[in-house]
Amino acid sequence: xxxxxxxxxxxxxxxxxxxxxxxxxxxxxxxxxxxxxxxxxxxxxxxxxxxxxxxxxxxxxxxxxxxxxxxxxxxxxxxxxxxxxxxxxxxxxxxxxxxxxxxxxxxxxxxxxxxxxxxxxxxxxxxxxxxxxxxxxxxxxxxxxxxxxxxxxxxxxxxxxxxxxxxxxxxxxxxxxxxxxxxxxxxxxxxxxxxxxxxxxxxxxxxxxxxxxxxxxxxxxxxxxxxxxxxxxxxxxxxxxxxxxxxxxxxxxxxxxxxxxxxxxxxxxxxxxxxxxxxxxxxxxxxxxxxxxxxxxxxxxxxxxxxxxxxxxxxxxxxxxxxxxxxxxxxxxxxxxxxxxxxxxxxxxxxxxxxxxxxxxxxxxxxxxxxxxxxxxxxxxxxxxxxxxxxxxxxxxxxxxxxxxxxxxxxxxxxxxxxxxxxxxxxxxxxxxxxxxxxxxxxxxxxxxxxxxxxxxxxxxxxxxxxxxxxxxxxxxxxxxxxxxxxxxxxxxxxxxxxxxxxxxxxxxxxxxxxxxxxxxxxxxxxxx
Amino acid sequence: xxxxxxxxxxxxxxxxxxxxxxxxxxxxxxxxxxxxxxxxxxxxxxxxxxxxxxxxxxxxxxxxxxxxxxxxxxxxxxxxxxxxxxxxxxxxxxxxxxxxxxxxxxxxxxxxxxxxxxxxxxxxxxxxxxxxxxxxxxxxxxxxxxxxxxxxxxxxxxxxxxxxxxxxxxxxxxxxxxxxxxxxxxxxxxxxxxxxxxxxxxxxxxxxxxxxxxxxxxxxxxxxxxxxxxxxxxxxxxxxxxxxxxxxxxxxxxxxxxxxxxxxxxxxxxxxxxxxxxxxxxxxxxxxxxxxxxxxxxxxxxxxxxxxxxxxxxxxxx
Numbered sequence: 001x002x003x004x005x006x007x008x009x010x011x012x013x014x015x016x017x018x019x020x021x022x023x024x025x026x027x028x029x030x031x032x033x034x035x036x037x038x039x040x041x042x043x044x045x046x047x048x049x050x051x052x053x054x055x056x057x058x059x060x061x062x063x064x065x066x067x068x069x070x071x072x073x074x075x076x077x078x079x080x081x082x083x084x085x086x087x088x089x090x091x092x093x094x095x096x097x098x099x100x101x102x103x104x105x106x107x108x109x110x111x112x113x114x115x116x117x118x119x120x121x122x123x124x125x126x127x128x129x130x131x132x133x134x135x136x137x138x139x140x141x142x143x144x145x146x147x148x149x150x151x152x153x154x155x156x157x158x159x160x161x162x163x164x165x166x167x168x169x170x171x172x173x174x175x176x177x178x179x180x181x182x183x184x185x186x187x188x189x190x191x192x193x194x195x196x197x198x199x200x201x202x203x204x205x206x207x208x209x210x211x212x213x214x215x216x217x218x219x220x221x222x223x224x225x226x227x228x229x230x231x232x233x234x235x236x237x238x239x240x241x242x243x244x245x246x247x248x249x250x251x252x253x254x255x256x257x258x259x260x261x262x263x264x265x266x267x268x269x270x271x272x273x274x275x276x277x278x279x280x281x282x283x284x285x286x287x288x289x290x291x292x293x294x295x296x297x298x299x300x301x302x303x304x305x306x307x308x309x310x311x312x313x314x315x316x317x318x319x320x321x322x323x324x325x326x327x328x329x330x331x332x333x334x335x336x337x338x339x340x341x342x343x344x345x346x347x348x349x350x351x352x353x354x355x356x357x358x359x360x361x362x363x364x365x366x367x368x369x370x371x372x373x374x375x376x377x378x379x380x381x382x383x384x385x386x387x388x389x390x391x392x393x394x395x396x397x398x399x400x401x402x403x404x405x406x407x408x409x410x411x412x413x414x415x416x417x418x419x420x421x422x423x424x425x426x427x428x429x430x431x432x433x434x435x436x437x438x439x440x441x442x443x444x445x446x447x448x449x450x451x452x453x454x455x456x457x458x459x460x461x462x463x464x465x466x467x468x469x470x471x472x473x474x475x476x477x478x479x480x481x482x483x484x485x486x487x488x489x490x491x492x493x494x495x496x497x498x499x500x501x502x503x504x505x506x507x508x509x510x511x512x513x514x515x516x517x518x519x520x521x522x523x524x525x526x527x528x529x
Numbered sequence: 530x531x532x533x534x535x536x537x538x539x540x541x542x543x544x545x546x547x548x549x550x551x552x553x554x555x556x557x558x559x560x561x562x563x564x565x566x567x568x569x570x571x572x573x574x575x576x577x578x579x580x581x582x583x584x585x586x587x588x589x590x591x592x593x594x595x596x597x598x599x600x601x602x603x604x605x606x607x608x609x610x611x612x613x614x615x616x617x618x619x620x621x622x623x624x625x626x627x628x629x630x631x632x633x634x635x636x637x638x639x640x641x642x643x644x645x646x647x648x649x650x651x652x653x654x655x656x657x658x659x660x661x662x663x664x665x666x667x668x669x670x671x672x673x674x675x676x677x678x679x680x681x682x683x684x685x686x687x688x689x690x691x692x693x694x695x696x697x698x699x700x701x702x703x704x705x706x707x708x709x710x711x712x713x714x715x716x717x718x719x720x721x722x723x724x725x726x727x728x729x730x731x732x733x734x735x736x737x738x739x740x741x742x743x744x745x746x747x748x749x750x751x752x753x754x755x756x757x758x759x760x761x762x763x764x765x766x767x768x769x770x771x772x773x774x775x776x777x778x779x780x781x782x783x784x785x786x787x788x789x790x791x792x793x794x795x796x797x798x799x800x801x802x803x804x805x806x807x808x809x810x811x812x813x814x815x816x817x818x819x820x821x822x823x824x825x826x827x828x829x830x831x832x833x834x835x836x837x838x839x840x841x842x843x844x845x846x847x
Contacts, residue, residue: 034698040567040615048568129584131568134575186617202618202626203797205699228698231801232792235698238685239795242695263689407808408561410569437575446578447569 025221025509029527032245034230038203041186044169045121046129050516053168054249055206055227057520058220059104060171060191063095063114063150064162066429066513068524071273072329073513074430076162080109080172080192081150090157090468097148101215103174104196111144116175118142118152120182128182135164135434159467160433167428168517194220194523203229214523221509221526233379240502243267246527247503250516251275253317253379260502269505271512274320274327275497276435277426279384282491285452287419294362296489299420300343301355302395307348308387309495316380319498324439324481326496326514329430330470331477342486355395369398373421375409381422384494413449423449423491428517432477433465439484439491450490457483457490530838537834541827545820549605552819553598556812562590563614563810588614601816610817615809620817623802630700631798634714634721635783641722642729643776649726650733650772651760654741665730672727678789681720685793688716698795717794721787725779729772736768743767766840773840774833781829785822 037051044052044060064084067077081095101109122139124130138158143151154161171191177184189197192215195208209224228245230236237256239245241263252260261268281299289295305321313319321344325332338344345351359368372392374385389399399420404412413421427434437445440461441453457480464476484490501512509524564584585591589600604611610620653665688694696716701709740746741764749759788800799818806814 041617127583127587129580131577131580132575133580134577201699201797202616202623203802204626226699228795229797230698230795231805232795234682235793235795238689238695239698242689242693244695244698405561407566407810408559411561411565414569447575 023508025524025526026528027221027526028223029529031222031225031247031507031522031525031527033225033227034236034239034245034248035227036229036231036233036236036248036250038229042189043129043183043186044171045117045124046131046186047169048131050250051229053517053520055200055208056189057168057171058193058195058208058225058522059189059197060193061101061521062166062168062170062172063118064165065168065521066166066518068509068519068521069511071511071513072430073276073515073518074163074329076166080114084162091154093152093154093161095150095152097150098215099148101192102213103192104190104211105174106213107174107176109172109174109192110147111150112147112175114150114172115142115144116178117170117172118150120173120178121170125182132167132169135167157466157468159465159473160431163429163431163433168520169428194521195222195225198224205229216523220523222522225522240264240268240504243504246507247501247510249501249520251317251499251501254314254500257500257502264504267505268502269507270500270502272501273499273512273514274322275317275499275516276326276428276430276514277424277497277516278322279318279380279494279497280423280425280438280491281388281494282413282418282421282423282449283489284416284418284420285450285490286416289362289364289368290419292362293488294358295364296492297342297486298355298358298362298364298395299392299397300485300489300492301345301351301358302397303343303388303391303492303494304348304351305344305493305495306346308391312380312383312387312495313498316383317497317500318380318384318495320496322493322496323485324436324493325432325477326430326435329514331430331432331474333478333481337478341482342489343492352395359395359397364397366396367398368396369400370419371400371402373402373404373413373418375422375424376403376405380497385422388494414446416449416451418449421449428515430514432473432480436461436464436477436480436484439480452488452490454483454488454490457488534835537831541824541831544827545823548823549602549816549820550598552816553601553812556810556815557594559810561810563588563812564590566809567615601813605820610820611813613806613811613814615806615811615814620814623814624799624817624821627797627799627802629702630714630796631784631787631800633703633710634718634787634796634798635780637714637718638721638725638783639776639780641718642725642779645722645726646729646733646772646776647769650730651737651765653730653734654737655756655760657738662734665734669727669730669734672723673731675724676789677717677720677724677787678793680723681717681790681793684716684720696794700797713794713796717787717790717796721783721790725776725783728779729776732775733768733772736771737764740764740768770837770840773836777829777833778826781822781826784825785818 035051035054037049039047039049039052041047042056061080063079063081064076065079066073067075080098080101082098084093084095086093097111103109119142121130122133122136124133138154138156139152140155141153145151173185194211194214196211198207198209200206206227210220236248237259240248241260257270283290283296285291309319309321320327323333323338339346372389375381385401389401392399425438438447440448441458442448442451443453444458460476460480464473464480467473467476485493499512506528508528509526510519513519564581568581589597613620613623649665653662656662685695697709697713700713703710746759746764749763785799785803787798788804791798791800803818806818
């Protein structure tokens with residue numbers, strides 16, 4: 001008995017040691033990953049593509065970051081700012097910066113650098129491009145009262161200001177360099193990040209090596225990384241299958257995941273998450289009969305999203321039935337409530353009968369023909385386009401598909417000549433202010449290709465944006481969602497994208513989030529061998 | 530001959546001017562521009578018309594077409610291709626980076642095509658209607674029917690499944706590491722070379738058959754000359770002319786035309802650059818690449834014509 005107890009104790013301690021060893025980060029190794037797109041420049045404040053984030057983010061830090069272990073990708077965590085406070089009136093955000101942070105050139109990072117970087121983003125000087133300037137329209141001033149304090153003063157209260165500072169694009173640059181040449185960072189890299197820049201061979205790869213003076217002592221664990229530009233998804237799959245690359249951070253399709261898993265077996269780990277990207281159906285309100293909300297509601301009522309989720313998730317990068325927020329995130333509508341919206345009813349026959357009734361009431365004849373404009377990108381535009389056409393046919397609509405080449409697509413639908421078209425949005429963080437901006441009236445948002453004006457909707461947006469009480473904000477988000485997707489049916493949601501990352505089991509310390517723009521600083525990532 | 534060469538060289542100027550006008554106008558007819566490709570395609574929520582207008586002005590896209598064209602022409606006259614609208618980097622730098630890989634691949638593929646096409650074509654003609662001829666014909670027809678990118682995919686799959694190995698993903702120049710360089714480029718060169726050898730083999734076979742039926746060959750045979758001597762000294766020189774044209778033009782094509790093969794093997798070559806430049810509506814880079822390829826085609830054509838005269842003394846140019 002005593003011997004058995006000893007054996008059990010030994011076994012337990014061995015298990016404990018193995019577990020601890022398995023979880024203790026190992027130093028060394030080079031992480032290799034393909035990147036499906038290459039950035040036009042290195043300036044995060046100017047660019048919009050993940051092709052910039054994946055190879056360039058490891059060279060920089062941001063003021064705040066998303067907690068690298070948070071699977072919802074929404075929880076703020078300190079980065080260059082170690083703490084922050086909000087004033088009583090909610091109009092001043094004060095950030096205390098970390099001491100001893102150094103740029104790669106050895107100079108100290110201070111509040112002057114944070115101020116200069118955010119001034120460039122929020123108040124760009126003439127001739128300097130800032131893509132996300134509109135996101136900070138509430139910022140009145142940025143101050144640096146002492147070397148380790150930064151204060152953001154707002155014009156109005158905001159429920160999303162902290163979230164807006166989590167943008168992975170908002171790299172902190174050196175003030176002196178920006179003062180000399182605000183365009184310097186378009187062609188050069190020099191930050192405070194865990195890796196220092198080694199080389200970029202255009203069209204081929206970017207190499208970074210460990211920053212030995214990184215402020216977060218003990219990190220990064222990797223000796224370096226190599227980001228290889230690879231447009232073709234078959235080549236990316238082959239790279240992971242052939243163990244030439246460890247991971248691809250954007251995502252693979254279900255079929256690609258299966259082929260990697262079938263080859264590598266236990267040598268691969270698969271992480272999946274709902275993805276903060278979605279294809280929307282835009283309906284041009286200036287074209288008849290789509291100016292009639294009964295017709296628009298009929299279009300959404302015809303869709304069997306629940307069945308599509310089961311079928312399409314096997315072949316395309318889509319899965320969850322969603323409203324205006326990614327399912328499972330703080331402001332998302334619970335499924336039982338979502339199912340009450342038009343087009344989300346579990347009883348599809350009832351839904352389609354209502355769609356037919358509405359079309360008849362609106363005077364739309366059986367077999368009415370319209371053109372659905374789709375973007376010439378196979379995944380997931382093609383399967384979703386085919387699905388939509390099939391669904392609309394089931395309520396007596398005859399749909400012709402017109403496919404426009406990818407680069408010309410948004411220029412075409414902006415002109416307003418389309419009837420019904422596929423639209424797209426993708427966010428770097430799940431946040432109502434970001435995800436719902438798309439639906440504002442055209443005079444407030446030129447990217448609303450539905451070409452409508454809805455002051456009630458705009459008002460709801462503003463109210464939720466200013467709400468600092470989470471429950472109050474959730475209520476307003478629900479009202480907004482009901483109006484945009486059900487009552488007015490301005491836009492139609494298809495299915496939430498689904499992010500699938502099959503990666504080498506050697507890669508540890510990386511957690512999938514709903515955004516392929518997040519968790520790319522690589523400071524927490526390590527390789528088992 | 531010197532007059533002919535000069536005439537040919539001068540004739541290149543209007544041809545290149547025609548190409549320049551055509552590509553300049555065609556690019557502007559296609560919907561979308563580099564600014565839209567950069568700021569509208571990413572699905573971001575905040576789009577600024579001011580930013581887009583500012584970027585267009587910076588790139589000169591707000592200028593009238595004639596002004597854009599004349600400033601491009603003025604640059605070309607000084608051999609200055611300008612800056613890429615997408616990256617802002619000098620175009621010569623963008624091209625130089627990819628040229629070494631594309632040139633090496635084109636040379637390797639053309640060498641493989643030539644080494645296969647000429648002996649196989651001759652063999653099939655000499656052994657006409659025997660099993661050797663049939664085997665060569667099957668081999669060449671299979672090559673014609675198989676797209677090189679498909680063969681490339683098949684090669685990668687076989688290497689992956691059987692040997693658990695795939696070629697390196699990053700280009701290493703031959704003089705830096707010959708083994709690494711060949712390990713990457715030999716596979717696409719084989720895939721492409723086989724495809725083009727098929728065209729060459731069939732051309733060589735039919736040209737050889739035609740020549741072998743000529744009176745002078747019959748005479749040589751009647752005189753008791755060795756077959757090897759007849760083939761190498763008399764038949765090959767005449768039969769090789771059309772094969773030379775095909776292989777030379779294919780070589781020019783290979784420099785910028787291996788788009789899908791480059792994608793499959795993740796090669797950072799001119800073909801990929803071409804496609805990306807078009808997809809991004811990078812007018813300046815696309816124009817420069819078209820001019821480069823057109824110039825290359827003209828030079829290759831010119832060299833082939835001169836080589837004709839050298840190979841066949843009956844051809845005289847005026």
